[in-house]
Amino acid sequence: MGNLCSISISMEDTVSRCWDCIVRQASYMCKLEENHKALSLSLEELRAQRDDVNRTVDCAELQLLKRLSQVQVWLSRAETMITEVEELIKDIPQETQKLCHACCFSKNFKSSYKLGQQVARKLEEMDDLKKKGVFDKVAENQPVAPMDVRPIESTVGLESTLLEVWSLLQEKDVGIIGLYGLGGVGKTSLLAQINNKFCSMPVGYDIVIWLVVSKDHTVSKIQEKIAEKIGLSNDMWKMKSCDGKARDIFTVLNKKKFVLFLDDLWERVDLIKVGIPLPSLENGSKLVFTTRHLEVCGKMEAQKKIKVECLGADESWKLFQDKVGEETLDSHPDIRKLAKMVAAECGGLPLALITIGRAMACKKIPEAWKYAIEVLKQSAHRFAGMEEEVFSLLIFSYDSLPSDTMRSCLLYFSLYPEDHVINKRNLIEYWFCEGLLDEFDSMRKALLQGYNIIDSLLNACLLEQAGEDYVRMHDVIRDMCLWIACEREAVEKRFFVQVGHQLGEAPDVGKWEGVRRMSLMRNQIVNLRSTPTCPNLRTLFLNKNTLKVISEGFFKLMPNLRVLNLSDNTDLRELPEGISELVSLEYLNLSGTGIEELPVKLKSLTKFKCLDLSSTENLKRIPQQLISSFSILQVYRMVGSGVYYQDGMIEGNVLNGGNAGLIEELKCLQHLNMLSIEIKSAFALETFLTSRNLQGCAEELVLRNFPESKVLDVLSLANMERLEFLHVANCDNMEEMKITRDFGEMRMAQTNTPFNSLGRVFIERCRRLRDVTWLTFAPNLTMLSVHCCPKMEEIMSERKLNETENVVGIPYPNRFAKLKELHLRHLPQLKSICSDALPFPCLTDISVFKCSKLKKLPLSFDPERNKISIQGTLSWWKELEWEDETARNKCLFVDSSLGLW
Template sequence: MGNICSVSIPCDAMATRCWDDCIRGRAMYICKLEDNLAALERASRELQATKDDLINKVNLAEQQHLKRLEKVQLWLSNVADVKTQVDELIGSGPQEIDDLCIGGFCSKNCRSSYKFGKRVAQILEHVTALKRDGEFKEVAEKLPADPVDLMPCDSTVGLESSFDRAWSCLQNKKFGVVGIYGVGGVGKTTLLTQLNNKLHDMQIGFDKVIWILVSRDAEVEKIQDGIGKKIGLFDETWKTRSHVEKAIDILKVLSKRKFVLLLDDIWKPINLTEVGIPQPDDQSGSKVLFTTRSEKVCFEMNAQEKIPVECLAWEKAWELFRVKVGEETLQSDSEIPKLAETVAKKCGGLPLALTRIGITMSGKKTPRQWNHAIDVLTRNASEFSDMGDKVLPVLKYSYDSIRDGKIKSCFLYCALFPEDFSIPKEELIEYWIGEGFLDGYDRSGAENEGYEIIGFLLQASLLEDGDENNSVKMHDVVREMALWIANGCGKSVKDHYLVRAGARLVEAPDVAEWKESTRVSLMINQIKNLTQAPECPNLLTLFLCSNYLENIVDDFFQDNALLVEELHGLKYLNTLTIDIESDVAWKSFLSSERLQSCTEGLSLHCKEGPHQFQLSCLANMKRLKTLWISGLKGGWASEEGRERQAVMKHDLHHNSVFVTPSERCCRSLRDVTLVRCSGLQELTCLIIIAPNLQYLMITGCKEMKEIIRERKLVSEFPEVLESFNPFTKLESLRLFGLSQLESIYPSSLSFPCLREMWVKGCPNLKKLPLNSNTATGNDSQFKIVGLEDWWKKLYWEDESTRTAFLPCFDALDKYQRE
């Protein structure tokens, strides 16, 4: 028989070893379950922190217009997926741990615990790997540049033929350099924008389209910088390079590309080689298109094709004008379409004029408005002239295009106000009328023309809508241009307009600067003293409002009385706010009904006069809003006889004041302040003649005992008692340092508008004229401000009144601490 080989294998030992390995491996998932869950939770938090840091880096990069890398996005997606699994495992962890027994070495459900423990271990390993892979050196890259930037563009009328001709040149290799020329405002920039946007839409094979606004200051480096930004060369190193080095860099990039260079608003020829532009030819297929106001520039730029953009023919001009005016306006009156045709023809087919005037006339729905427009255009019709290219800034063209000297004066006048200052339209027109800019009309006509001029300036972008309702303001750059023009464009005249408005000055400019000035504006500063008297014989306008003026040198206006005399002589005076400190000035003021009728604010300082004060003059001040009296030493006297002459007079020496009911109304008066008027004991007459009073402050009047004396009211004004309700409009009442004051009014009053009542230094004022029915008591905004001690000692009509007003009290101590 053949050889036989016998092998003996101990099967029981092998089985035991395999069983041990298997059981031991499975047991490890169970034994380490609790530790692995804790490790997984820690790793998950660390992974989340890594993710958050990465997202911050990505967000920062994307704000810089970079694109996140695909591998970064994949990592973030993987983290999001594993996070869901981790949360599920950690959520199930407590239940699985509860199933463990024998000190965690075994489980009540070994199969389930094994599967769960294995999954925990695997996810822990995955989380650890993700955390390790989340350290990226770079998270984003530059976006591929769009070959063409889409630009905003209005719809147009009448440019079709010029556009088609220019587009044909872009598709024809023999036209490398193309010039587009025409007068200002004819639509050259709009045409170039349309070409740019069609290149964006059509994608006809150009690698890059570059738009550069050249304008007047056609510096080589400025053009190079614009091109450098568009082709990715502009960085910190670029800024330090010479224009020759920049030209070499530009040439290296563009010589390898098929490009279109669009140069807008060229005023003089540009040396393309000096800029670094490779000469376009039929081999490269590149193009240079430019716009200019001069056909001569097209020749000097060696343009192979010169495309004129002309004013619109009548049919197209009328179509554009109709669009801008709007059919609603044109159909609002049967006469308007014919008048509108006349206005449109005045524009000479110039799209800019048609657009601006059309928008201005939109909404004007009466034939008179259109006839006025025709009159204005007829008086000022002329061609727009080109400006010099070396002296004036670009914006001056808009000013030069205004043919009416009246509108120019009104425009320049706006520069007297501070930067970014919203000027109320009504106030601005008042100034223009006062300066005599709007002569030739009655008052109503002048105001209408003023609004017409404001509308014109807004449409010309020389003014903007202000931040407040019904106001306008100047763009800062436009304001600088206006001041430059007003001062002779930097030539012979200096400080013709001396304007330091809103400049935070604490001192006025030296008087030497005033000498040649015709208009001076120092408004809205912090000037306290005018210590020098200027010599400015040509001065027409002086703004000192909104300062902290305390002292003005005596001969600044010669004297206060002379100032009043000068006010008498003003041709236009509509609004007046005046401080009077001398008896002579006061008498001069009272002698003029015109000055009194114009006065909106009156401030009387009685330190050295006036020696006679006639409160009856308030009846003549129909526009008076604010009254301030300080230092008055007399008091109100009772009227002696109804037949007495209608006089209310205060003599500083004889303390005599009289009033009659027929003279007691000053309905415009809103604000009254009385300071250190030591002889006043009550204000009954004053309260009666000011029924619309909103603000009343009395301070330092040591003899004041009552605000309204009921006995005087009964004896001298019985006719008002039946409907007496003196404070229906009062919003603020402030009583300070009135040591003798005992009563505001003995009975309760209604205060429907009162927001605040301040009381300090009035120890004898024990009761306020309030009750539980007073409307103000239910207003959560109403407050009574005073000292705690004074408040606690107040008497109330009843407990309900005290309860109603208790929440309104605000301790003065708090304000003093603040």
């Protein structure tokens, strides 16, 4: 009975379950059409909900918010669901047609059941998905990249510059700071230190961004780097235009107080095009960048431009010690001294100090250090690491120069010795005559191009200023230029440079062949007896040797030589006749030589453009018609030459006429535009003043030995509008230099600054001269020296100033406004410089010696100006009377008895 009962119950359950299944299956099929409608309605609702969420997300992303991950997952699931349901709905109409009319039985029961089941399930899944698609927010603010700490080595000597920059960053009105300097000087290290300082204490900034801007940068590349930092960079964003990306970047950064570091700029970055808001007082943001070019600082509109300088001697030695290590420095008693010599060869450039220091870290014998010194002096590129690590970095500056002309001009500097101070004008004259400057036919106009090139090289930090008229080249830059000029240039363009090597004779003739430019200056060469073959030679520097003899054949095979410098060979008494073989010669410098006469065969040098005979005291003979034969001569200098008359015979009217005959020949030169001349008599001056051209091109004028003249009428000099330097000497009877009424009537009608170019005046041994009041008409005077004038009582006479003012009708309140140097010596009667205390805004140096009656200096000071150095005897200084103690405190006294001047 029990078993029967059990079987009965089991059968009932089975039948029940089967019946439920049949009913459920029937339900799927019977409700298929109804579910079809519900599914379509739910699909429409899901699509609408998806579109709403997408629109909300799009609006948030337009505000540069970032969509939430859960929203993105839901949207992806919604898209998948919609696609699946759309496919499913396509099959429902066909399946409903298979169902028997008015019943729930299908002609194909299995397929109808399966479809009905899928529809029912999708309805449930869609209802669940729609419930999950309700969001309080769909996006949030972009995550900001953390501030990146930059890895840096320990640095030396940047502390003061770091403090300066950090201080500027605290100033509200300084938004953009440019750091410029030579490659390898430590600009990136300095910028990294500033960055790390910000990262350690952000001081109220929202974001700090560091970017390396490559030489071939584009706006798009910079935008992508910034986007990575501020969380914008995704596939969708990358598809936008540059303008679109700029708008997005601007929207993010405009809401933030940011610091942006741009390292290694080579040209202007257009911040607006990138989308970077300009730092301003209102937004408080900052931009700091590094560059090798000062011009980039200007183009980036930097409010502060800071040059990162090379290290001083002490700092250089400290850095070098760190890289070499004490163990090596102490390994031999001589090494530390030798190591200091090696460090000095680096010129304070940190990259060179580090590279060479590491290379020498294991060198523990003195010979290795001595060898290093010689290699660095003669061919630094052969030193381990210099070419690969130092020159390879610096050469980017050379390659980035805008023209071949500028590159050639830069290489020209390597003809000079290390640390040599180079006169800008002389250098430009070499360039012009060598053919490097081809924009103008006139030397005077070519100077403009030359000065512009020098200024560009200074701004590129490839040269250093060494005073107003001089430049120098850093030792390591010079080494790089030599490496380029002697090793990398085409064979026919190469240099041969051996300067300051104590050579007793010229290099073997085989080394001359193929050379374009050669410099053997600052050696001890006595004789030039060979005949080198130099078809390509354009420039030859033989100055500052001990030359005595140049053979007749020496110049024979130099057909293309254009520039020849023989200056400062004091023992060189004559030129060989063979110099006439230099048919292409345009520039000949004989200044400071012992030349006694010029050979008549120089007439064959018809291309002469520049002849320098300055300080040739032994020169007594210039053949007649020689100078006038140089028909295209543009520059002639003869100040300090001993010549009086062109036939060399000191007779006849020479004592009265001085060098008047030579001046007559100069008057024939129609292309002359730059002249430095010494005039040795009143008669010669009268001859000179008859030529408007000579007056117009005179830049330096020396008036010497005028025994018959009591008055020099400055009117006679007024037409020399280019006169820069005036030297009046040994005019024993001259009592006055004055401006006449005629001058006022004639000259002042044209201009109120007749001596506008006059910058330097030197007056000596004019024993009756009492003042130089006329200098009130020299507004740009920078240097005044008055020596050995025993009757001089005043520099500026108040009485004569008033008289002149009445004659001319124009007051001159800004006397000495640009004066930098004032030297007064051996003036026993001098009591006054001028009656009124003047500000002397540019004055830096005063020297007073044996002017016992000068008790006051007419100085009034702006409290902000720098100190003036005053040199004189201690006793004179103690007796000086001061109306204003501020003036005394603004002076730095140097006791002349210490031999410092």
